[in-house]
Structure formats: structure tokens, C-alpha cells
Amino acid sequence: MKNPPASAPPPAIDRSPVRWLRQNLFNTWYNGILTLILGGFILQVFVAGLTWIATKARWAVISENLPLLLVGRYPAEQSWRLWLVLLLAIGLPVSIWGGKRRRSPGVGWIYAFCAMIGISWLLGGGFGLVPVENSLWNGLLLTLLAASLSTVLAFPLGVLLALGRQSSLPILRIACTIYIELVRGLPLIGILFMAQFLLPLLLPGDWRLDRLARAIAGLILFNAAYLAETVRGGLQSLPRGQIEAAKVLGLSAPLRLWLIVLPQAIRMVIPAIVGQFISLFKDTSLLALFALAELTGIARSVLAQPDFIGRYAEVYLFIGLIYWIVCFTLSQVSRQLEVRD
Amino acid sequence: MQNTSPTNPAPIIVAQFVHKWYGQFNVLRGVSLSVYPGEVVVIMGPSGSGKSTLIRTFNALEDYQQGTITIDGITISDDIKHIDRIRQEVGMVFQQFNLFPHLTVLENVTLAPMWVRKRSKAQAEAEAMQLLERVGILTQARKYPGQLSGGQQQRVAIARALAMQPKIMLFDEPTSALDPEMVREVLEVMKSLAGSGMTMVVVTHEVGFAREVADRIVLMDSGLLVEEANPIDFFQHPKEERTRQFLAQIL
Ligand SMILES: Nc1ncnc2c1ncn2[C@@H]1O[C@H](COP(=O)(O)OP(=O)(O)O)[C@@H](O)[C@H]1O
Numbered sequence: 001m002k003n004p005p006a007s008a009p010p011p012a013i014d015r016s017p018v019r020w021l022r023q024n025l026f027n028t029w030y031n032g033i034l035t036l037i038l039g040g041f042i043l044q045v046f047v048a049g050l051t052w053i054a055t056k057a058r059w060a061v062i063s064e065n066l067p068l069l070l071v072g073r074y075p076a077e078q079s080w081r082l083w084l085v086l087l088l089a090i091g092l093p094v095s096i097w098g099g100k101r102r103r104s105p106g107v108g109w110i111y112a113f114c115a116m117i118g119i120s121w122l123l124g125g126g127f128g129l130v131p132v133e134n135s136l137w138n139g140l141l142l143t144l145l146a147a148s149l150s151t152v153l154a155f156p157l158g159v160l161l162a163l164g165r166q167s168s169l170p171i172l173r174i175a176c177t178i179y180i181e182l183v184r185g186l187p188l189i190g191i192l193f194m195a196q197f198l199l200p201l202l203l204p205g206d207w208r209l210d211r212l213a214r215a216i217a218g219l220i221l222f223n224a225a226y227l228a229e230t231v232r233g234g235l236q237s238l239p240r241g242q243i244e245a246a247k248v249l250g251l252s253a254p255l256r257l258w259l260i261v262l263p264q265a266i267r268m269v270i271p272a273i274v275g276q277f278i279s280l281f282k283d284t285s286l287l288a289l290f291a292l293a294e295l296t297g298i299a300r301s302v303l304a305q306p307d308f309i310g311r312y313a314e315v316y317l318f319i320g321l322i323y324w325i326v327c328f329t330l331s332q333v334s335r336q337l338e339v340r341d
Numbered sequence: 342m343q344n345t346s347p348t349n350p351a352p353i354i355v356a357q358f359v360h361k362w363y364g365q366f367n368v369l370r371g372v373s374l375s376v377y378p379g380e381v382v383v384i385m386g387p388s389g390s391g392k393s394t395l396i397r398t399f400n401a402l403e404d405y406q407q408g409t410i411t412i413d414g415i416t417i418s419d420d421i422k423h424i425d426r427i428r429q430e431v432g433m434v435f436q437q438f439n440l441f442p443h444l445t446v447l448e449n450v451t452l453a454p455m456w457v458r459k460r461s462k463a464q465a466e467a468e469a470m471q472l473l474e475r476v477g478i479l480t481q482a483r484k485y486p487g488q489l490s491g492g493q494q495q496r497v498a499i500a501r502a503l504a505m506q507p508k509i510m511l512f513d514e515p516t517s518a519l520d521p522e523m524v525r526e527v528l529e530v531m532k533s534l535a536g537s538g539m540t541m542v543v544v545t546h547e548v549g550f551a552r553e554v555a556d557r558i559v560l561m562d563s564g565l566l567v568e569e570a571n572p573i574d575f576f577q578h579p580k581e582e583r584t585r586q587f588l589a590q591i592l
Pocket residue numbers: 363366368386387388389390391392393394395
């Protein structure tokens with residue numbers, strides 16, 4: 001042939017559903033049987049579930065307790081404070097590490113600083129705000145609050161632990177390594193018990209943390225160890241040339257860390273950090289064991305109402321749905337973050 | 342050693358009998374080299390002969406165990422203060438560019454002037470734009486390094502080093518990682534830099550550049566400086582047998 005063939009369109013593909021079924025579900029006799037059995041089973045579960053949801057379930061337990069499940073007994077006229085806190089907390093990671101568009105990292109840190117002060121003020125009250133006793137913070141709001149507060153606060157601790165584990169000072173390195181490996185070898189529930197009962201013994205006498213604060217402290221201590229390992233992975237994957245380039249420009253060790261190493265290392269591990277937040281979010285259900293009425297805890301107290309005794313299926317299905325919606329949304333967000341880089 | 346730069350009697354880099362070991366391996370085996378202000382010294386030699394190691398001792402990226410290295414009157418020791426001062430006077434360009442991928446081209450160039458030299462942002466940016474214009478990257482200032490070609494990245498790296506207003510520039514095989522068609526644009530920038538009177542120590546295999554721009558060429562082999570000559574003598578009348586072998590391989 002003298003001329004190369006002109007580029008031809010790809011051959012048309014038959015995309016009809018019948019063909020898809022035949023190719024994927026009924027391509028052999030045993031695949032066909034499997035398809036029929038599994039299909040029948042799924043259909044059975046699905047129909048039974050829908051029938052129950054539509055006919056037998058009594059959803060009054062949810063509709064009458066909806067505010068309780070979502071924001072608990074927090075005074076309705078004060079609940080704006082909680083939503084504001086949530087917004088500020090979500091803004092923290094976004095402002096500091098958000099995207100590549102940021103022009104000056106300083107702005108992010110100033111925001112972070114102000115947001116932290118704002119959050120403490122809104123939660124703690126005082127200076128013009130009435131204090132709301134934190135036994136009134138319940139439901140989904142408490143779940144979100146506990147999960148985000150403990151992630152945000154565990155973050156700096158995790159970064160410090162990661163740096164400490166790579167430090168050239170042996171004492172620091174060994175101490176951080178021991179902490180990280182100790183915590184990673186313990187179940188969260190054990191850490192939470194220790195935070196409840198050991199922390200008050202270890203802290204100076206006038207540091208009276210309440211039950212919620214101790215639980216959040218436990219989550220922070222636990223999460224920081226895992227974050228440290230994630231961040232360490234990011235630190236190790238940074239090419240050596242980056243640090244050398246920073247050195248030859250005359251940047252001092254702290255500036256190299258702050259301007260070159262951490263921003264890159266942390267950006268690399270953001271998806272992993274979101275993943276960790278998702279599991280932390282689900283783990284907060286353990287706080288119910290300490291009589292803290294987060295989503296799972298408040299569900300149990302709803303089930304204790306005389307009107308709704310025995311409505312387990314409805315309540316647990318509903319809170320399961322809430323956990324799933326939040327986690328699924330977050331994992332989609334994290335996937336977007338991964339795709340963009 | 343002859344003084345090839347009669348107008349500037351005091352050398353700005355003085356390395357005397359420098360020895361360095363990696364474990365048991367003697368990478369530098371007593372290297373002595375002086376570089377005078379405004380001079381362009383090209384270091385050639387086979388791979389693994391210690392060229393990178395040598396120039397990396399000039400800004401304390403590598404330490405050394407014996408001998409002395411003095412940069413502009415400051416002797417390189419373990420003293421952190423001295424090391425920071427020396428690094429501010431010595432710019433370096435790497436084979437792999439090593440731009441900061443999370444910063445824009447402009448931010449790459451302004452970073453050190455702002456944080457180390459305490460320039461205001463406006464002033465640092467104005468100076469950076471001049472430098473970017475000089476290396477022909479002005480229109481790419483707001484892009485990220487990943488969006489540029491290798492040749493463009495290397496020119497940004499040169500601008501980034503120049504932004505600290507160094508007295509000396511070190512180049513470690515600056516064109517070896519580039520596609521052939523981009524080598525020229527980088528060499529052109531280096532040539533004009535040499536023309537402006539910058540003191541340069543360049544490790545390279547680019548014979549054309551060495552011939553045209555170098556004041557002196559040294560051949561390094563197995564941790565030793567084997568021959569030191571001006572380009573004409575180096576390429577046409579090499580004194581050492583080792584140099585003749587090396588030239589036979591690369592020419
Ligand atoms: N960090 C290191 N540890 C051990 N050996 C090294 C290290 N860096 C370089 N070397 C060895 O030192 C020798 C000189 O290396 P280098 O200075 O990079 O040579 P060149 O730049 O001339 O190719 C090589 O044999 C190399 O393997």
C-alpha cells in the first residue's frame with residue numbers, strides 16, 4: 001500500500017440492553033443460574049423492605065423526634081450558634097489547605113486563628129452569649145461537632161508527632177514513636193475509657209474537663225496517632241531535591257518546613273485525611289457508651305420514650321441513613337480531590 | 342596554580358586539599374581549585390568522578406572531612422550561621438530543576454527574597470518580573486511549574502537562584518535532563534549570564550558551551566582534578582593522557 005489507510009471510525013458497538021444482559025449475566029449456564037438465584041434474592045429483600053417501609057413501619061417516632069435527633073435539646077433560639085460553629089469548622093481545612101488557588105498562606109492561618117477563637121466563644125458562651133450547658137448538645141449536631149472538632153484539633157498534634165518521629169533528636173523521636181505505636185495498637189473504645197477515667201487523674205486538679213470534653217480528648221489522642229502516620233507517609237514521599245532547592249536558597253530549617261515541606265506533604269495526604277475523618281465520624285457512635293447523646297445516644301433515648309417502645313427498626317434505619325449520607329458525601333468529595341490532582 | 346584573572350587578584354572560591362568520604366569510599370581525594378570573581382569555570386569528567394559532590398561542597402549541601410573551602414572570605418564549617426550566609430551568596434541550579442510544584446513560577450522566584458532577604462512583596466515581585474523577562478518566561482509567571490516545558494522550568498530555576506542576587510552561581514549538569522531541542526534556550530541564558538560578569542562554576546558535557554564561554558576548564562577523574570586549562574589548550578593541546586582519553590570519548 002502506498003498511502004497509509006485513512007483513519008477510520010471505530011466499529012459500532014451494539015449497546016442494546018439485551019446484548020448487555022447476554023454478555024454479562026447469562027454468558028454461561030452457571031452464570032445464568034447464579035444470576036437467577038441472586039436476582040431472586042435481591043428482589044425478595046427489596047420488596048420485603050419496601051413493603052415494610054411503606055405499610056408496617058410507624059414513622060411517627062421519627063417525625064415527632066426529628067429536631068431532637070438532629071440538634072437535640074439545644075435551645076432552639078440558640079441553635080444558630082451551632083450551625084455557625086459547624087460552618088467555621090468546615091472552613092478551617094478549606095481555608096488552610098484549600099486548593100492551589102490560594103495566593104498567600106498567611107490569610108488561611110489568620111482565618112484559622114480567628115475561627116478557633118470564634119468557635120470557642122460560640123461554644124463556651126460568655127462575652128454577651130448565654131452559656132449553654134453541654135448536656136443539651138445532642139443528636140447529629142453533637143456527632144458532627146465531636147468529629148470535626150477532634151479532627152481539627154488532632155491535625156496539628158498529628159503533624160507534630162509525624163515531625164517528631166522523623167526528628168534527629170533521639171529522645172523526641174523515641175517518645176513520638178512509642179506514642180504512635182501504643183495508640184495504634186489499642187482499640188478506640190479503650191482509649192475512650194482511659195480518657196474518661198485516667199485523664200482527670202493526670203491533669204492538674206483545677207483542669208476540670210467535663211464528660212464531653214474528655215471524650216473529645218480521647219478522640220483527638222486516638223486520631224492524632226493515625227494522622228501522624230498518614231502525614232509521615234507524605235513527608236517521606238517528598239523528593240530530596242525539594243529540600244535541597246530550599247536549602248540553597250538560604251531558607252532556614254523552620255522556613256523550609258513551613259513553606260516547602262508541610263504544604264506539599266499535607267496536600268498529598270488530604271484524601272487520606274478525609275478518609276480518616278469518615279471513619280472517625282462513624283466512631284463517634286461509641287460516645288453513646290458514656291451517656292453522651294450524640295446521634296446513636298439520642299436514638300437510644302428516643303427508643304425509651306413510652307410512646308415508641310420497640311420501634312428499633314425505624315429509628316436505627318433512620319440514623320443509619322444519616323450516617324450513610326454524610327459518609328457517602330464526604331467520600332465523593334475526597335474522590336473529587338484525588339481526581340483534580 | 343595560575344591566576345587567570347589578572348584584574349581581580351583575590352579568588353572568591355578557594356578549595357584546598359579537599360577530601361571527602363562516603364563511608365569507606367573516597368569521593369574527593371585532595372581537590373584544590375580557585376575561582377576568581379567574574380570567571381566561568383567548567384568542570385568536565387566521566388560520570389561518577391565526583392563533579393556533583395565537589396560543587397555541592399561549595400554551598401555546604403555536602404560536608405567534607407579534610408581540607409578547607411573558603412567562599413568570599415568565609416570558611417565553610419559546621420557553623421549554621423556561616424552556612425546560611427554562604428548559601429545566600431551562592432546560587433545553584435540542579436539537573437532536575439527542583440522547582441516548588443505547589444507554588445506558581447512567580448512565587449518560586451519571590452519566595453526566598455521575601456522570607457530570607459525580607460523584601461516587600463511588591464518589591465520582590467517587581468524584581469522577579471525583571472528576572473523572568475531576562476530568562477524569557479515573563480508570560481508564564483502565573484502558571485505552575487508542571488505546566489511548563491523542561492527548558493522553561495530550568496530557566497525559571499535560574500531566575501529563582503538569581504533573585505537572591507548571589508555572587509556565585511553553581512550549575513550541576515543543567516541541560517542533562519532536557520530534550521535536545523530545549524538545551525539551546527537554557528545555554529543561551531547561561532551564556533548571557535556569563536557575559537554579565539557572573540562568577541560561574543558549571544558541570545556540563547556541552548562541549549560547545551565550554552569552548553565558547555569557559556575561561557577555564559578542569560577535568561575531574563576519580564575524585565581528582567586531572568587537568569586545568571583554558572578552552573583552546575584543553576581541547577587542542579591536552580597535557581594529560583587521561584584528558585585525551587576523555588576527549589576521544591565525547592568529541
Ligand atoms: N550519598 C551518597 N552515598 C554514597 N555514595 C555516593 C553518594 N553520592 C554520590 N556517591 C558516589 O560518589 C561518586 C561521585 O558521585 P557524583 O559526585 O555524583 O559524580 P558525578 O557528578 O561526577 O557523576 C559516585 O561513585 C557515586 O556513586
